[in-house]
Amino acid sequence: MNSEKNRAGLLFSVRKVSKIFKTGGGGENRALEGVSLDIYQGECLLIAGSNGSGKTLLMKILAGLMAPSAGEVFFLGENLEKAAVKLRSGMGLVFQDADAQIVGETVAEDIAFGPRNLGLPGDEVRRRVETALGITGLTGKQDLSPRRLSGGEKRRLAVAGVMAMGCFAVIMDEPFANLDFPGVVQVLEIIRDLKRRGNTVIILTHELEKALAFADRMVILHRGMIRDTGKPAEVLARLRDEYGIRNPLHSYSAVEDCTWLG
Template sequence: MNILAARQLTHIFPNGTEALKDINLAIRDGEFVIIAGSNGSGKTVLVRHFNGLFLPTSGEVLLEGVPISKNLTHARKNVGLIFQNSDSQIVGQTVAEDVAFGPENLNLPRQEVDDRVREALEAVGLSALADRQPHTLSGGQKRKLAAAGVLAMKPKVIIFDEPFTGLDYPGVLQILKQIVGLHKNGHTIILVTHELEKALAHADRLVILQKGRLVRDGDPNRLIDEVESYGIRRPYGRNGGIETMTWLS
């Protein structure tokens, strides 16, 4: 079953820049999809349409077969987007307050909010830091906090936009383990990245954008030899294939 779909999706900014052109893409429930492309290819613009942060100039996005434009609140509850700059998502005075922000805005009972906060912090390994001020966290911890805030909304789809940027090796491992764990627990994962070597071995599918168009879509093993032609660094496994190239081995 398709959980998300874009149909003839086109986005033109007010200055006339055509960021996306006729994107047709269907994502199945439970998939782990990587969206890649060089700078300016339209990756971030595309995923911001998936929960209604951006609205298309033409075309539409469907969530479980229903246009998200009919209920943006429902879309933003069920499609969680974790930005590259996690600081932009932090609003609480403490870690726990930050995670509670989304559920509180759903007008849930206090006990359910507290339960969701506890579960989300446990899921990302931040329970011990519940009373910390977010600005004191490391870069990796801030991204885990942003993920907890999304998890507390209990979304069906989780989108990570360039989650590895600026992280050291331990930080990358923390975030990658979290992403892979969420996928194993049944979440549909969409990962926007140009660093294929970090995550491609775990993905079911690779989608490549170029200049606002979807140019390739398929099995990562079949597409790995083509990525450099689209301005993306090719990852090399020990035996030349992505199946041997995992940071979690």
């Protein structure tokens, strides 16, 4: 009964995925290796890893933007090729570089871009833009140039675009990068609201303390391999220094606490 329920709730199933790049001199960089992971609908999954651990590659592979060198990814039970249309409309991406994602001259046009591309009628596009502005707290800014938004607002704009597409799942790559405290709060509010609405939220970050409160589960990615998976408190209790991730449970208020210093 339980396994039936779990299978029904499976959003992504990643099976032994590897990504290998050729390097000069005939060598290779095994950037992802044997990654197997199930992601469930409605969960908030934190994928933590230091710089270069393979987070962005994993996001690109999940989103069908990059083919793995080996292994397979299933979205709602179908391999990514078969699921391409479902994936494009159901899965939204918020990139590490918020500026690179801006496509419209105004906030409203930027949000309208996705639903318009889906071929929706004008009335429906306008309705969706209004709703997305409201959900992301950008109402009143619809006529501004997106470039004038603050860092936190730009990330909210990316989420608004995703919501207007009707996506029920979102992957956020380093959503806290370059944000000051109010910006972080804005993004956290969005994550909280997405969760409340039952959306699946996948957060890729090395700043795990910021999103920890929302995470149902967390995964440690280290040098392209999954090194741990579980409830955040359990994984944090086992966290190793070699992963290069700051453990928010530890105190670093005195020099003696900084055990990694030589």
